[in-house]
Amino acid sequence: MEKQPIIDFDHVTKEYYLYKNDRARFKALFTNNKGVKKHKALDDVCLKVYRGESVGLIGKNGAGKSTLLKMITGVAYPTEGSVGVDGKVAALLELTAGFTDDMSGRENIYMKGYLLGLNDKQIAEIEENIVEFADLGEYIDQPIRAYSSGMKMRLGFAININIQPDILVVDEALSVGDNEFKKKCKNKIKELISSNITVLYVSHNADSIKEICDRAVYLKKGKVVFDGKVEETLKIYNDDNKPKKK
Numbered sequence: 001m002e003k004q005p006i007i008d009f010d011h012v013t014k015e016y017y018l019y020k021n022d023r024a025r026f027k028a029l030f031t032n033n034k035g036v037k038k039h040k041a042l043d044d045v046c047l048k049v050y051r052g053e054s055v056g057l058i059g060k061n062g063a064g065k066s067t068l069l070k071m072i073t074g075v076a077y078p079t080e081g082s083v084g085v086d087g088k089v090a091a092l093l094e095l096t097a098g099f100t101d102d103m104s105g106r107e108n109i110y111m112k113g114y115l116l117g118l119n120d121k122q123i124a125e126i127e128e129n130i131v132e133f134a135d136l137g138e139y140i141d142q143p144i145r146a147y148s149s150g151m152k153m154r155l156g157f158a159i160n161i162n163i164q165p166d167i168l169v170v171d172e173a174l175s176v177g178d179n180e181f182k183k184k185c186k187n188k189i190k191e192l193i194s195s196n197i198t199v200l201y202v203s204h205n206a207d208s209i210k211e212i213c214d215r216a217v218y219l220k221k222g223k224v225v226f227d228g229k230v231e232e233t234l235k236i237y238n239d240d241n242k243p244k245k246k
Helices: 022-031 065-072 105-115 120-134 137-141 149-161 179-194 206-212 230-240
Strands: 007-018 037-049 054-058 080-085 089-092 167-171 198-202 215-220 223-228
Touching (some): 037 223, 054 065, 054 230, 065 080, 065 198, 105 137, 105 149, 120 149, 179 198, 179 206, 198 206, 206 230, 223 230
Parallel strands (some): 054 198, 054 215, 167 198
Antiparallel strands (some): 007 080, 215 223
């Protein structure tokens, strides 16, 4: 019997309308977007990811990587085709989304936990792990408005990395904090990979992709150019993007 994928993109296309300005966007409400230019962020993408895989997504800005991740997290939906996701997803994308400034860091752990679909008992079981990982000291019981942007991101990372997901989605989030905290984040991701968590990882850093992933997918203008072992995918990407000789 064929193994079932935990993530399955079946001929997925995603189109966005490109509006010149807010006035054009408003006008389109009454014209059913007639004459508005479309952009294909994803173009007939077929992709299967299996439980326990760590897959890197590479490609230039605008290649469709972030759109693909947004579909996995349920933020965006396909124009054509279907996306199947079988499991709880933790996304290290907008790390500070859902925080309330007037609530303490500890209270925001619960608020963010609710948004991620956890109940009081489940949050209480991981609360101290989150507090320890974020390492914010006495600030954990202070209002979020007193935090620096870096402190907010540390807390956001700590929450998402500790909710025991089936799928972890990471988009350049390892730029969080100082070098010691970055190392801590990478080690935690590696720990999750070894425990059979599925990881989707977007980065422009080839060394980081090699360190974390065992497979990579090269996207270009919304299409999958190559899907295979990391070294081979990076070679094809680099060869394809060498500066042209004058």
